[in-house]
Amino acid sequence: MTLKEYRDNLLNKKFSAVEFISEIFQDIEENKQINAFLTLNKENALKKAKEIDEKIGRGEEISILEGAPYSVKDNILVKGCRTTAGSKILSDYFATYNATVIEKLNAKGAIMLGKTNLDEFAMGSSTENSAFGPTKNPLNLNFVPGGSSGGSAAAVAKGWGIFSLGSDTGGSIRQPASFCGVFGLKPTYGRVSRWGLIAMASSLDQIGPLGKTTDDIALILEIISGKDELDATTVKKDFCWEGQFNKKDFIRNIKIGLPKEYFQEGLDLRIKHKIWEIVTKLENLGAKVVDISLPLTSFALAIYYIIMPAEVSSNLARYDGVKYGYYYQNQTSDIIDYYAKTRDKGFGPEVKRRLLIGTFVLSAGYAEKFYLKAQKVRKALVGDFKEAFSKVDLILTPTSPTLAFEIGERTQDPLSMYLADIYTVSANLVGIPALSIPIGKIEKLPVGLQLMASWWEEEKMLKLSKIIESLN
């Protein structure tokens, strides 16, 4: 159900908010094995739903988001709610304030159902790195939902809330969206406030929506975006979604680039074929499609896996067992030993791997060779994209080189797990917006198509998304 359909149904008394939301909680309960949620906000949600029902009963107007149920990835703070980031080290942490995005949704009357599962501190591509067990792909329980926002993607796919908020540092909204057959948007860096998002890699992190339609995620973006005094990286640029536009004019004036580096070895040919089907249809509608090149693509994953862990090692230094969260309880008189034991027991293996890599690439004697060099290549990658966007309006690629994989298939081989991000990390490294659109299924598993746009050009990207959506 879309936001608009939900609201119409409420107003036409097809069901009440209490009925609808109670049913969701029941369904979550009956499908516990999916493990999409780490914490449910049942009492509060039903209380709010009752208030909305009463308001409708009195004949008052309700706005588009009022009473709309949604879920939130458990690395985004909701005041009074347990917020774990999928880690044992924060297993008993209760947020003392709201993230800006939550404040904004609250102000519109949306109803938060619960906090969704994720890879520990958003590090992973399958949600198998959660300290609270993996989430399963609702379309086939033997498969992963993608990650790290796997709980959010699974929840939206199951209809447990109309939309969800996730975070994307290297693909964590788009890749699970593609594995679960929903829409997922990573906004331009600086579009959405990160205040209240538990930091992973601060120069890459963005919060964004997952939903069932282009209109829904565009509307959520409109609400959560904007300048925030509490996040100095946000920029004063309004995003206003105009869902009604002349599609014929739009498509005739659009130039789409297909970067050859994204269609080479390693891409599942069935996915390539599905993407081509869409491209052909767009061409038939009048879009100009051209081949382009992003020559530095082969370095993107390498620089991501230097810069990201470097920032991770700095951001996660705060979990020392003193300020908050889990701590090592046995007697030890040595403070260094206390930190070490807390971190050894509190962090999982993937987080530790990144802390070690990050500390290494920043250490004296190696920073120049790795971290600084990666920063230079990152800058050059920005140049690649600027060049491309001087020729085309939008870039079209697959979201992921493969379909959802089986649970356990890649856990022993981190490099194969990292390869899941090959098409998504560049957008984070250069800061542009990107979107995954569901375009059908192969052997019952969803396929995602990715669009990337130039900085602040979400509108163009979402308009093409709406056209692609209508082709399905």
Ligand code: GLN
């Ligand atoms: N899968 C990527 C990683 O493991 C991306 C994570 C993210 O976007 N949070 O780092």
